[in-house]
Structures are given as structure tokens and as C-alpha cells.
Amino acid sequence: MDTDCILAYDIGTTGVKTCLFRVNSTLELLASATKEYPIQLLANGGAEQNPEDWWLAMQSTTATVLSDAKMNKDRIQGISFCSQMQGLVLVDENFDPVRNAMSYMDQRASSEMKKGISHGFKIEGINAIKLLLSLWITGAVAASVKDPIWKYKWVEKNEPENFGKVRWWFDVKEYLIARCTNEAVMTRDSAFATFLYNSRKGKGDWSPLLCKLFGVRREHLPKIINAEEKVGGLTREAAEFLGLKTDTLVFGGGGDASLIGVGAGAVEEGDTHIYAGTSGWIGTVTKKRTVDIDARIASIVGARDGYYNYFGEQETSGKCLQWVKDHLALDEIDLYLEKKKITDGPDAIYESLFEFMFDSIKDTEPGSHGVIFTPWLHGNRCPFEDPKARGIFFNISLHTGKRVLIRAVIEGILFHKRWILELSDRKVKTSNKIRFVGGVARSSFICQMLADITGKTIERVIHPENVGAIGAAAIAALGLGKIKEFEDIKQMIPVDQTWTPNTFLKPVYDKNFSVFQNLYESNKKHFAMLNS
Numbered sequence: 001m002d003t004d005c006i007l008a009y010d011i012g013t014t015g016v017k018t019c020l021f022r023v024n025s026t027l028e029l030l031a032s033a034t035k036e037y038p039i040q041l042l043a044n045g046g047a048e049q050n051p052e053d054w055w056l057a058m059q060s061t062t063a064t065v066l067s068d069a070k071m072n073k074d075r076i077q078g079i080s081f082c083s084q085m086q087g088l089v090l091v092d093e094n095f096d097p098v099r100n101a102m103s104y105m106d107q108r109a110s111s112e113m114k115k116g117i118s119h120g121f122k123i124e125g126i127n128a129i130k131l132l133l134s135l136w137i138t139g140a141v142a143a144s145v146k147d148p149i150w151k152y153k154w155v156e157k158n159e160p161e162n163f164g165k166v167r168w169w170f171d172v173k174e175y176l177i178a179r180c181t182n183e184a185v186m187t188r189d190s191a192f193a194t195f196l197y198n199s200r201k202g203k204g205d206w207s208p209l210l211c212k213l214f215g216v217r218r219e220h221l222p223k224i225i226n227a228e229e230k231v232g233g234l235t236r237e238a239a240e241f242l243g244l245k246t247d248t249l250v251f252g253g254g255g256d257a258s259l260i261g262v263g264a265g266a267v268e269e270g271d272t273h274i275y276a277g278t279s280g281w282i283g284t285v286t287k288k289r290t291v292d293i294d295a296r297i298a299s300i301v302g303a304r305d306g307y308y309n310y311f312g313e314q315e316t317s318g319k320c321l322q323w324v325k326d327h328l329a330l331d332e333i334d335l336y337l338e339k340k341k342i343t344d345g346p347d348a349i350y351e352s353l354f355e356f357m358f359d360s361i362k363d364t365e366p367g368s369h370g371v372i373f374t375p376w377l378h379g380n381r382c383p384f385e386d387p388k389a390r391g392i393f394f395n396i397s398l399h400t401g402k403r404v405l406i407r408a409v410i411e412g413i414l415f416h417k418r419w420i421l422e423l424s425d426r427k428v429k430t431s432n433k434i435r436f437v438g439g440v441a442r443s444s445f446i447c448q449m450l451a452d453i454t455g456k457t458i459e460r461v462i463h464p465e466n467v468g469a470i471g472a473a474a475i476a477a478l479g480l481g482k483i484k485e486f487e488d489i490k491q492m493i494p495v496d497q498t499w500t501p502n503t504f505l506k507p508v509y510d511k512n513f514s515v516f517q518n519l520y521e522s523n524k525k526h527f528a529m530l531n532s
Contacts, residue, residue, distance in 0.1 A: 011083035018061035019469035033064035047105035080476035082468035083173035085255035109150035192301035228479035263467030265493035276440035280317030373412030
């Protein structure tokens with residue numbers, strides 16, 4: 001009988017993906033299921049979700065994977081989570097949400113941020129005292145309107161009745177862990193993402209000074225735990241709801257920014273991975289607390305105690321491809337062949353869109369005839385923080401067709417990744433071989449383009465679209481003792497295929513990239529004027 005099976009829940013922005021793994025010499029995927037849920041985008045910049053939607057999606061996908069794998073619930077040894085980060089889930093003493101969860105995309109707290117850090121003597125537009133203390137204590141600073149501390153302050157100011165009911169401040173997976181175990185905890189990576197966590201060596205707890213400085217109630221912040229730590233067992237009520245066994249072990253897991261790297265097998269110092277899903281980022285494992293304020297890149301706390309990911313985020317990555325599907329590809333490429341909608345579900349876009357769209361542009365000239373696209377469809381974080389930045393098609397001519405525009409979009413997404421890579425190298429050297437993961441990495445076409453544009457060797461792991469769940473499963477296996485050392489995770493996640501750069505394409509990509517880098521500075525005043 002198999003006794004080494006783990007359930008991993010990947011809680012994304014648009015849906016839950018639940019994966020069932022068997023732990024052997026590799027993490028063997030036995031079954032997976034996805035359930036979508038909505039996100040409410042509000043006129044004032046708000047972005048909210050109903051936490052009950054996550055819980056219901058966990059229930060339905062658990063039933064599906066157990067049924068598909070013909071797996072008895074008694075054979076599940078543990079469950080773990082990988083989730084979207086920097087959400088705000090405020091709950092009462094019974095763990096019931098006092099309001100909808102505020103997504104990491106929520107950007108309505110601009111006045112709270114301005115009041116909180118944009119006063120007095122400033123460095124890079126940030127109050128000098130708060131900036132320097134934040135960097136000293138946590139290694140980063142809440143310099144984005146989307147950071148959860150400003151969401152917290154927004155609720156305090158605008159919804160005092162709801163705020164008065166708050167007992168705990170959770171991130172997304174912490175709420176779900178509480179539903180599973182009746183325990184209030186937060187993993188170190190989630191705690192770091194609040195920018196109230198003392199990440200200096202030998203510390204590793206909430207900072208009373210930062211809580212006081214930013215007006216956060218210390219009693220709202222839960223106990224901090226490690227990613228592989230056992231939180232407890234499933235309560236009888238949670239087990240019955242999910243269709244699992246009471247007391248099934250629940251592990252802390254981690255946020256997507258830390259566990260996707262683990263699932264990519266980028267776990268040793270110096271390993272770099274690139275993620276391209278709805279959003280995207282570049283992460284390199286380091287033992288150093290390092291920050292580049294100008295480039296908005298910092299060492300964030302990872303899943304492994306004592307290690308960090310030097311991390312630069314791209315706000316919209318694969319989301320730009322969805323925009324292409326909706327607004328460019330349909331007429332030209334006929335994505336509704338045989339009058340059948342083939343873009344249903346979060347996975348279908350990465351099978352059907354790629355299959356049709358990339359086949360249609362395979363002969364389009366690299367460099368897109370000099371047309372350049374900026375992938376800032378929902379603002380940007382790195383290397384500049386600007387929620388008002390937007391996408392541009394630059395240098396269109398009478399001869400520019402849809403296929404050229406589509407290729408320019410892909411090149412623009414990858415130019416931005418190259419930009420972050422090159423800025424990362426200033427302080428933490430990125431590896432020559434890079435693990436590329438996320439739904440977008442399923443396209444061999446894009447893998448080769450990424451190698452050509454960055455000049456790096458690109459490695460893709462098996463199931464690149466499931467790396468968040470793979471990372472969560474690896475962490476649970478570590479907690480169960482099925483994996484002995486953190487470094488052993490790399491051997492359990494094999495490389496599927498490798499791409500090397502075509503050096504003869506370097507001149508055309510270098511030329512376009514140099515223009516790409518200057519488009520924001522040339523247009524930031526226009527973005528502010530049009531999108532204020």
C-alpha cells in the first residue's frame with residue numbers, strides 16, 4: 001500500500017490547483033484538478049476575493065483528484081500549500097473573515113501609503129527614518145501601494161466597524177491553514193512580506209519597533225513558523241468537509257514567491273529561476289540580505305531557513321498573452337476553430353492558445369520589424385514602481401500586421417525579464433543555467449526566445465505549470481522526513497529539456513532591448529497624466 005502520498009494546494013489568483021503526489025525517487029504526480037473562482041476588480045483600484053471561494057474550491061478539487069487516482073483518503077500522509085502572497089485576510093476570533101480578502105493586486109491605499117511613508121526628509125521618495133529602519137530590521141520596505149500594510153491601514157481608516165472585529169491578520173494560505181487546524185500561524189516568508197518581520201540572523205520574529213512605527217497592532221499578528229513545520233492535524237469538521245481523514249498532518253508550506261523556486265529545483269545558493277504565469281519574476285538563491293532600492297530588487301525570505309531569494313517582480317507576464325488572445329488573436333488566427341471554444345479553464349490557454357498562436361507566428365522575423373511592446377498592463381513593480389504605467393506598442397508602421405504585434409508582445413515580456421536579470425547581476429550574480437517555469441514555460445517556442453533574448457541556457461522541468469504544488473509537496477515531504485536534506489529536493493525534480501541561445505540573433509535583440517529600457521522614462525509623465 002502506498003503510504004507516501006501528499007496533497008498540495010496551489011492557491012492562485014484565478015483558481016485552486018490541487019495536486020496529488022507520491023514520494024519516490026522523484027515527486028510523482030498522480031492526479032491534478034483545478035477549480036476557478038472570481039476576483040472583483042473595483043472602480044477605486046480595489047481587488048477582492050471571497051475566502052469561501054478558496055475553501056469550496058479546495059473541497060471540489062480534493063474530491064476530483066482522489067477519485068481520478070482511485071486513492072483512499074487514509075493513504076494521504078500530509079497536506080501543504082503554495083499560495084498567492086501579500087493578500088490581506090482579516091478574521092475574527094472564530095477565524096471568520098470580517099470582510100472580503102484584499103488581493104495583492106489591490107491598489108486603493110495610495111493615500112494611506114502617502115501618509116505612512118511620504119513625509120518629512122525623504123530618500124527615493126520614502127521617509128528616511130522609516131526607510132532606514134525598515135531596511136535594517138527587515139531587509140526591505142513597504143514602498144508599493146499594493147503592500148499589505150497599506151491595505152491594513154486602509155481598512156482601519158475606511159471600515160472602522162470591520163476593523164474593530166479583527167483578531168488575526170492572515171495571508172491567503174494562513175487563512176486556509178486556520179480553517180484546517182484552528183491554529184493561527186504565519187510562515188516566515190508570509191511574515192516577511194508584511195515588512196514587519198525582523199529578518200536579521202538570530203532574530204526571526206515580529207518587530208515591535210516597526211509595528212509601532214507603522215501603527216500596526218502586534219496582537220493581530222500570529223505565531224511565526226517554518227515552511228516544513230507541522231501546524232497540526234485536520235479538525236474533524238475540516239476533514240469531513242474536504243473528504244479527508246481527521247488528524248491528517250497539515251504543514252506550513254509557503255507563498256508562491258518562495259515555493260515556485262523550490263518546485264523548479266532552484267534550491268542551492270546561486271541557483272536562478274524565472275517564473276512566467278499570470279505575473280512573473282526572477283529569483284536567485286542567496287545567503288545575503290541584499291537590497292537595490294533604485295531597481296526595487298531585494299532579498300526576500302525563502303522557504304529554507306537562513307536563505308533568501310534575491311527577487312525582482314514583473315507585474316503582468318502571461319497575463320499579457322491572455323490579453324493577446326482576447327484582443328489580437330481571435331480574428332487573425334481563428335482561435336474558435338470548429339466553433340468550439342478552446343480557451344476554457346486556466347490550463348487550456350497554455351495548450352490551445354500556444355498551439356494556434358505560436359504556429360501562426362513561427363515565421364515572423366525576430367525583432368518584430370522594430371516594433372516594441374511594454375508589458376505593463378497593470379502597472380509595474382520592478383525596476384520601477386508605478387501603478388499608472390501601461391502597455392505601449394512602439395514603432396508601428398503601415399506594414400505592421402497582427403502577427404508582428406503578437407511576437408512583439410512575447411518579446412516585450414521577455415525583454416522585461418532580461419532587464420531584471422541584468423539589474424540582479426549588479427549585486428547577486430544569476431546562474432548561467434536558469435530554470436524556467438510557470439504555464440508560459442510549456443511553450444518550447446518561448447523557451448528558445450528566452451534563451452536568445454537573455455543569452456542564458458534555459459532549463460525546463462517536468463510539469464512546469466505545477467511547480468508551486470511541487471514545491472509545497474517537497475516541503476511536506478521534508479517535514480514528514482521523506483526527504484532528508486533541503487538540497488536533496490533538486491535531484492527529485494528532473495530537467496525535461498534545455499535550450500541554448502542563438503548568438504546570431506543577439507544584435508537585433510540588443511538593439512530593441514536598448515530602446516525598450518528607455519520607454520518608461522520617456523513616457524512616465526504621460527502615464528501619470530492619462531491614468532491619474
